[in-house]
Amino acid sequence: MPxxxxxxxxxxxxEKIVNAAVEEFAEYGLENASTNRxxxxxxxxxxxxxxxxxxxQDVFMHLLKVLxxxxxxxFKDKHPSSTNMDTFxxxxxxxxxxxxxxxxxxxxxxxxxxVMFGEGMYxxxxxADIRERTSQGLRAMIEQAIERGEVDxxxxxxxxxxxxxxxxxxxxxxxxxxxxxxxxIMKWVRSAKTQEKIDKLLYVMEYGLxxxxxxxxxxxxxxST
Amino acid sequence: MPxxxxxxxxxxxxEKIVNAAVEEFAEYGLENASTNRxxxxxxxxxxxxxxxxxxxQDVFMHLLKVLxxxxxxxFKDKHPSSTNMDTFxxxxxxxxxxxxxxxxxxxxxxxxxxVMFGEGMYxxxxxADIRERTSQGLRAMIEQAIERGEVDxxxxxxxxxxxxxxxxxxxxxxxxxxxxxxxxIMKWVRSAKTQEKIDKLLYVMEYGLxxxxxxxxxxxxxxST
DNA sequence: CTATAATGTGACCTGCTGGTCATATGACCA
DNA sequence: TGGTCATATGACCAGCAGGTCACATTATAG
Numbered sequence: 001m002p003x004x005x006x007x008x009x010x011x012x013x014x015e016k017i018v019n020a021a022v023e024e025f026a027e028y029g030l031e032n033a034s035t036n037r038x039x040x041x042x043x044x045x046x047x048x049x050x051x052x053x054x055x056x057q058d059v060f061m062h063l064l065k066v067l068x069x070x071x072x073x074x075f076k077d078k079h080p081s082s083t084n085m086d087t088f089x090x091x092x093x094x095x096x097x098x099x100x101x102x103x104x105x106x107x108x109x110x111x112x113x114x115v116m117f118g119e120g121m122y123x124x125x126x127x128a129d130i131r132e133r134t135s136q137g138l139r140a141m142i143e144q145a146i147e148r149g150e151v152d153x154x155x156x157x158x159x160x161x162x163x164x165x166x167x168x169x170x171x172x173x174x175x176x177x178x179x180x181x182x183x184x185i186m187k188w189v190r191s192a193k194t195q196e197k198i199d200k201l202l203y204v205m206e207y208g209l210x211x212x213x214x215x216x217x218x219x220x221x222x223x224s225t
Numbered sequence: 226m227p228x229x230x231x232x233x234x235x236x237x238x239x240e241k242i243v244n245a246a247v248e249e250f251a252e253y254g255l256e257n258a259s260t261n262r263x264x265x266x267x268x269x270x271x272x273x274x275x276x277x278x279x280x281x282q283d284v285f286m287h288l289l290k291v292l293x294x295x296x297x298x299x300f301k302d303k304h305p306s307s308t309n310m311d312t313f314x315x316x317x318x319x320x321x322x323x324x325x326x327x328x329x330x331x332x333x334x335x336x337x338x339x340v341m342f343g344e345g346m347y348x349x350x351x352x353a354d355i356r357e358r359t360s361q362g363l364r365a366m367i368e369q370a371i372e373r374g375e376v377d378x379x380x381x382x383x384x385x386x387x388x389x390x391x392x393x394x395x396x397x398x399x400x401x402x403x404x405x406x407x408x409x410i411m412k413w414v415r416s417a418k419t420q421e422k423i424d425k426l427l428y429v430m431e432y433g434l435x436x437x438x439x440x441x442x443x444x445x446x447x448x449s450t
Numbered sequence: 451c452t453a454t455a456a457t458g459t460g461a462c463c464t465g466c467t468g469g470t471c472a473t474a475t476g477a478c479c480a
Numbered sequence: 481t482g483g484t485c486a487t488a489t490g491a492c493c494a495g496c497a498g499g500t501c502a503c504a505t506t507a508t509a510g
Contacts, residue, residue: 005457031257035498045459050499088375088431091366095393095427096420099400103414106404113397141316150313159425166395168320173338174387175324179331189328195321200384202320206313207432230487260468270489275469 002062006052017042017052018066021059025111030060060115067105067112074101138164167205171198227287231277242267242277243291246284250336255285285340292330292337299326363389392430396423 006014020042024033035056039049053059078097102109142160145151151160175189182188231239245267249258260281264274278284303322327334367385370376376385400414407413414420 008457029256031254034496036496046461046499047459047501048457051457055498088370088427091389091431092424092427095396095423098393098397099414099423102397102400103404103411106410109397110405113394145313156422156425159422162395162399163426163429164316166391168323169338170387170391171320171324175327179328180335185331186328189324197381197384198320198324199317200381201388202313202317204388205429206316233486259466261466271469271491272471272489273487276487280468 002053002058003051006062009052013044017044018063021063022107022111025060025063025115026107030056030115063108063111067108070105070108071098071101135161135165163205167201171201227278227283228276231287234277238269242269243288246288247332247336250285250288250340251332255281255340288333288336292333295330295333296323296326360386360390388430392426396426 009017017038020038021033023041024038028034033056035049036046038059039046053062075097138161139157142151142155142157142164146153146155146157179185179188188194234242242263245263246258248266249263253259258281260274261271263284264271278287300322363386364382367376367380367382367389371378371380371382404410404413
C-alpha cells in the first residue's frame with residue numbers, strides 16, 4: 001500500500017501521478033514499466049516517488065484499488081434492474097455492465113488486465129502470422145463442419161474461431177499450471193480424472209456451438225420484451 | 226533465424242544451448258530473459274552467442290521452430306485413428322494429442338505458451354488472493370444456480386468456475402484489443418453489432434452449461450466403443 | 451521570529467542489460 | 481611448414497534499471 005504521505009498530497013498531484021502510472025503500465029506491463037519514466041511524466045522527483053510508494057508493485061496495487069473502487073460505485077449505481085433474473089441473465093448483466101465500466105476507463109483497464117491476464121497479447125503483432133496460421137486452420141475446420149451440417153449454417157465463423165482458440169489456450173494453460181504441480185505430469189495428464197475433466201470442458205463448448213444460433217434467437221425473443 | 230554457424234555446431238553443444246534457452250524463457254518470459262544467463266548456463270562465451278543468433282528473439286524463433294517440428298512429427302505418427310469422425314470428435318482428438326505433446330515437452334511448452342499467451346498467469350501468485358475473491362463470487366453464483374435448478378446438479382463446480390472465468394477474460398481481452406482500434410470505443414461497445422456478438426458468445430456458454438452433463442454422458446457412451 | 455517537523459529534490463550508487471570487437475585458437479590445406 | 485579460414489573468447493562499452501541520501505524547501509506551531 002502507498003505510504004501516508006501519498007494520501008496527504010493535493011488531489012491534483014495524486015491524479016497526475018496515477019495517470020502517468022496508468023499510461024506506463026498500459027504500455028509496458030508490470031515488469032518492464034520504468035519508475036524513471038513514471039517520475040518524469042508525472043513531474044515529480046525520483047526521491048518523492050519513493051516517499052509515496054514502496055516500489056513499482058506498490059503503485060500497481062494502488063491502481064488495482066482504484067479500479068475496484070470505481071467498480072463498486074459503478075455497479076452500485078446500476079444494480080436495480082429486473083429482480084427475478086435467472087442466473088444466466090444475471091451473469092450476462094454483470095458482463096455487460098463490466099464492459100461499460102471498462103469502456104469508460106480504457107487505459108486503466110488495459111493496464112490492469114494486461115498485467116493480470118497476460119502480456120503476450122499485447123506485443124502479439126510480432127507473432128501475428130503464427131497465430132494467423134492456426135486461425136486459418138480452425139476456420140477451415142468450422143466451414144467444413146457447417147457444410148457437413150454439424151454446425152448451424154448461420155453461426156458466426158469468426159466467433160466460433162475465437163471460441164475454439166480461447167478453449168485451446170485455456171486448456172493448455174490449465175495443463176501447464178496444474179500439471180507442473182504434479183510429480184508425474186505424464187501420468188496425471190493420462191489419468192481418467194484429468195481426461196474426463198477435459199472431455200467435459202470440450203462438451204460444454206461443443207454443445208454450445210452445435211445449437212447456439214437457434215437457441216440464441218429464441219433466447220433473444222425471450223429477453224427483449 | 227539462427228546463423229549458419231549455429232547449425233554447423235556439434236549436436237551436443239546445440240542441445241545444451243537450446244536447453245539453457247528453454248529454461249530461461251520458461252522462467253522469465255521473452256522480455257525479461259537474460260542473454261548473459263543463457264550464455265552462462267550453456268557454457269559458451271558471450272561472443273559466441275552473437276555468432277549463432279541475431280538476438281534474443283532469434284533464439285526464441287528457433288524454439289518455435291523446434292516445437293513446430295516436434296508437433297508435425299508427433300501428429301504424423303498418430304494420425305490414423307478412425308476415419309469417419311465428425312468435426313467435434315476431430316477437434317477433441319487434436320486437443321488431446323496436443324496435450325500429450327505438451328506433456329512430453331513441458332518446459333518447452335511452458336516457454337512458448339508463456340510468451341505467446343501471456344506472462345501474467347505465471348507470476349499470478351502475487352495476485353492470487355485477488356483472483357481467489359472473484360472465483361469465490363462465481364462459485365457462489367453457480368451453487369445458487371444449481372439450487373434453483375438452472376444448472377444440472379451433477380455439474381463440476383470448479384469446472385464451471387473455470388469456464389466462466391475463461392469467458393470473462395476472453396471477452397475483456399476482446400473488448401480491449403478490438404475497442405482500442407476504434408475511434409469511439411464507447412459507441413463501438415454499445416453498438417448493436419458488438420452487443421450481439423457478446424450475446425452470442427454468452428449463449429454458447431450458457432447453452433453448454435445448462436445441459437452439459439446429460440449430453441456428456443450420452444456422448445461418452447457414443448464415443449467409448 | 452524561531453524551532454521543528456514534513457515534504458521535496460536530483461546527483462549519485464551499484465548492478466545488470468544487450469551488444470561489440472580485437473585477439474586467440476585450432477582445423478584444414480598447399 | 482606456413483597460410484587461411486571458421487570458430488571461440490571475455491574484457492569492455494554505453495545505457496538504463498531500481499534505489500538511496502544529504503541537503504533544500506516549505507508548512508506548522510510556540
